[in-house]
Amino acid sequence: MDSKLKYASLALIVSSFIFMNNSSASIISLSDNFNSETTELNSVDFTNWDVINGSVDTVSSGSFSIDCIGGSGNCIDLDGSTGDAGDLVSKEFFALGTYQLQFQLSGNQQPSGFGPDQVTVSFGDYSEIFNLNNNDPFTNISRFANVLGIESKLTFSHSGGDNGGAILDDVSVTQNNTVPEPTSLALLSLGLAGFGFSRKKKKA
Ligand SMILES: [Ca+2]
Ligand SMILES: [Ca+2]
Numbered sequence: 001m002d003s004k005l006k007y008a009s010l011a012l013i014v015s016s017f018i019f020m021n022n023s024s025a026s027i028i029s030l031s032d033n034f035n036s037e038t039t040e041l042n043s044v045d046f047t048n049w050d051v052i053n054g055s056v057d058t059v060s061s062g063s064f065s066i067d068c069i070g071g072s073g074n075c076i077d078l079d080g081s082t083g084d085a086g087d088l089v090s091k092e093f094f095a096l097g098t099y100q101l102q103f104q105l106s107g108n109q110q111p112s113g114f115g116p117d118q119v120t121v122s123f124g125d126y127s128e129i130f131n132l133n134n135n136d137p138f139t140n141i142s143r144f145a146n147v148l149g150i151e152s153k154l155t156f157s158h159s160g161g162d163n164g165g166a167i168l169d170d171v172s173v174t175q176n177n178t179v180p181e182p183t184s185l186a187l188l189s190l191g192l193a194g195f196g197f198s199r200k201k202k203k204a
């Protein structure tokens with residue numbers, strides 16, 4: 001085997017390995033249904049979250065006329081009981097990459113008002129404002145976010161503060177490794193091109 005063919009074969013093997021690596025299954029980075037958290041007003045002690053700029057409540061399904069996902073367990077009222085709605089921020093810093101973010105969000109479920117409510121969700125290059133009326137049912141939101149440049153936390157930020165806020169449940173963040181990076185594809189092409197070149201030369 002001449003040196004060009006050796007080089008081309010090596011490039012092909014290396015690039016194929018990178019390609020296969022990127023095809024591996026997605027990784028769940030965060031998954032929280034809040035059901036193991038303590039039910040209390042103005043919660044501060046969360047496993048996966050910090051509360052800044054105000055307060056949030058951990059409510060059990062059936063209390064305060066709020067139904068959580070599945071009709072049991074707990075969910076989060078993003079406007080706590082201090083008259084200052086909170087920011088719920090992930091403790092985890094997410095590394096650079098592409099992620100699928102999913103969560104369930106409803107209106108405040110209060111028959112007597114306390115709405116409309118506004119929640120801003122931010123994660124990497126993704127930011128979206130949700131405006132919810134009292135009786136808006138849970139909606140499963142699914143979005144892709146790129147974390148570029150620096151690590152990022154996931155933030156749910158509720159505006160205002162009248163102690164009755166949008167309700168959050170079933171948050172998950174999944175790292176998406178299924179799409180090969182352009183550099184890997186370029187390497188693969190380079191490997192194939194080099195292999196073809198060497199084969200031609202050998203024939204001649
Ligand atoms: Ca729940
Ligand atoms: Ca509240």
Ligand SMILES: [Ca+2]
Nearest residue numbers: 114115164165
């Ligand atoms: Ca409100």
